[in-house]
Structures are given as C-alpha cells and as structure tokens.
C-alpha cells in the first residue's frame with residue numbers, strides 16, 4: 147500500500163469528507179481496519195487464549211499476530227514484550243501504580259508533558275516529582291536534565307519523558323536521555339504516544355525500560371494501547387488489573403502470578419481491538435514509518451510557512467517544521483483559538499483542535515490560558531489540504547480583528 151492507496155482506503159475522507167487535521171488526538175481508520183473489527187464480531191466472536199474450538203483458536207492467532215506486528219514496528223524482541231492496554235494513559239498508570247515506591251523517591255518529567263505522563267507520578271504519595279525545563283529556543287535542555295539527575299542522586303528512581311510532544315511536535319534526544327537515566331541507575335519510561343505512530347522508533351536502540359503508546363493514534367481501534375517492556379521489567383510491577391488469566395495457580399490458600407506480561411492483562415481482552423490492531427500495524431509495517439514522517443513534515447512545512455507571518459500568530463517550538471513532525475501549534479495574540487477552530491469547521495470543513503491539549507501547566511506557565519490552535523497531520527493527508535488550511539486561516543485572520 148502506498149500513501150495514495152492509504153488515503154483512498156479511508157472511507158471518512160475518500161467520500162468528500164472534511165479536511166481532518168486533528169490526528170494527534172485520534173487518527174482515522176482505513177477500511178481494512180474496520181473490516182477486521184467487523185470480521186471478529188460477525189465471524190469469530192469468541193474468547194482468545196483459552197478456548198480450543200475453531201473460533202477461539204482464530205482469535206488467539208490474531209492476538210499473537212497483533213503482538214508480533216507491534217513488536218516488529220517498534221524494534222522490540224517479540225510478542226512477550228507487549229502488554230495491551232486501553233491507551234497510553236492506562237499503560238503509564240500501570241507503571242506508576244505498579245512500582246513499589248520508597249519515601250523520597252524522585253521522578254523526573256519535563257515541562258511539556260501531557261497530563262497522562264504527569265498526574266500518575268504526582269499521585270504517588272512517597273514520590274517527589276521534579277521538572278526539567280525547555281530551552282529558550284523551544285528544544286529539550288539535555289544539560290539541565292543531566293544536572294537535575296545528578297542533584298537527585300540516589301533518590302532518582304524514574305525518568306518519564308514524552309518522546310514527541312503533542313503540544314508542539316518537538317522531540318527529545320531519547321537515546322541520550324536514556325543513557326543519562328541509566329548512568330544514574332534510574333528506570334526510564336518513554337511516553338511514545340506521538341512518536342511511534344509517526345516515525346521510525348527502535349525501542350532497543352533507545353534503551354527505555356517501558357514505552358507507552360496508543361493504537362487509536364495509529365489508525366487502530368478506539369480504546370487500544372500498548373506498554374512495551376521486558377518480561378523481567380513487567381515482573382517488577384504490581385498488577386493494576388489482577389484476576390482472570392493473570393495467575394498460574396490459585397487456591398483458597400494463595401495464588402501465583404504468571405510471569406511477564408500476562409499478569410498485567412487481567413480479564414477478557416478487547417478482541418475486536420486486537421483484530422483492528424493487527425490490521426493497522428500490518429498497514430504501517432508495509433508503508434514504512436519513514437514515509438509517514440516525511441509526508442507529515444511536508445504538510446507541516448506548508449502550514450508553518452503559510453501562517454508564521456500572519457498578524458499575531460506564533461508557532462510553538464523551533465522554527466524548522468522538521469523539528470516539529472506533523473504538528474503546527476499556533477498561539478494567537480488577541481484572537482480566540484476556539485473561535486477559529488469552530489469557523490474552520492463551519493466555513494471551510496477543516497477539523498483542527500483548539501485549547502490546552504492536556505498540557506495545561508505549559509500554557510499556564512507561559513500566560514497563554516486560551517491555548518493554541520493545533521493542526522496535526524497523518525500519512526493520508528495531502529499537500530493540497532495543507533494549502534487549503536493556510537488559505538482558510540489567512541482569510542479568518544483578515545476577517546477577524548484582534549480584540
């Protein structure tokens with residue numbers, strides 16, 4: 147499948163749908179993904195991993211194929227490195243609530259984290275959360291981060307950073323951060339919600355202990371995500387979903403958890419979700435993530451160049467679109483991003499997102515409480531769509547004076 151065929155396979159845009167540029171929130175689904183979900187419900191609607199009949203075996207096979215596909219996509223060793231979750235948030239919560247913390251433990255995050263990679267750590271009573279701040283130029287400050295790690299000393303237990311930010315599309319030097327975390331004997335979690343869906347990521351090269359992402363942000367079904375780690379790393383976590391399928395032995399006197407991933411995946415799985423995941427990951431493995439990334443940067447370049455000099459507009463992050471992936475996040479002096487978002491839909495059929503994007507602390511710190519207007523693309527978006535988005539914003543800026 148190439149990018150053109152991918153676009154044609156997405157029913158909601160191939161049939162004169164809107165210009166959808168809200169992909170950092172959730173992506174659209176190609177027909178094969180929808181068909182795979184439908185196949186589960188109409189042809190094999192049963193339990194995986196336990197039933198020996200034909201339907202059950204088919205579900206088990208599909209589930210393993212989905213795990214294998216994910217492992218391949220992110221450069222993990224294999225299916226046993228994948229824990230399915232509902233989303234990135236649940237995957238991070240599994241780690242944050244699963245660690246046996248000690249009083250005084252320190253977790254380092256950055257000032258551009260999504261609430262999902264901030265609140266779970268801040269909820270831990272014995273943990274102190276420290277924040278590494280972004281450089282003046284909008285880039286990750288490796289020196290300051292290393293300094294913070296050194297100051298934390300032996301209390302540093304976890305470094306939890308978003309690989310790419312939904313705020314502005316910028317990325318951190320993930321491998322270097324991992325090396326620093328390891329030099330300080332800390333665990334390293336990567337929130338990969340905005341990286342794995344958009345560009346090549348090799349988890350083994352980066353050296354993270356845990357990697358969390360959402361499959362609904364990569365053309366898969368809603369309510370599907372993954373936590374990648376090692377079976378030994380999973381063994382260190384207390385399950386937040388203990389119960390059926392998590393134990394190898396259970397009697398009235400006690401129980402023994404299964405080792406590795408299974409003890410974190412209690413209860414009946416989201417089988418239809420596994421079918422859709424299997425299909426989405428197959429498409430991405432075929433497309434190549436390099437192609438996905440390049441298309442998004444082309445789109446971002448057009449939008450960034452088109453809006454950067456408009457009255458009152460400034461783009462969050464470094465000037466180069468290459469450094470901001472598929473995200474153009476625009477601060478609007480004297481104008482309301484929500485109004486723009488609504489008018490873009492009503493007058494031009496363009497779907498963009500306005501507000502704080504769950505990165506509230508960054509907007510509060512920067513005294514921009516209305517948030518930004520954010521365009522986020524995916525592999526099926528076209529350069530023509532980017533040009534239309536620029537024309538639409540230009541028209542709105544000319545029509546709506548600053549307040």
Ligand SMILES: Cc1ncc(COP(=O)(O)O)c(C=O)c1O
Nearest residue numbers: 233234235260262308312339360
């Ligand atoms: C960087 C980042 N982390 C975490 C999340 C949370 O993802 P989910 O809502 O799928 O759990 C998002 C969602 O936009 C995100 O962009």
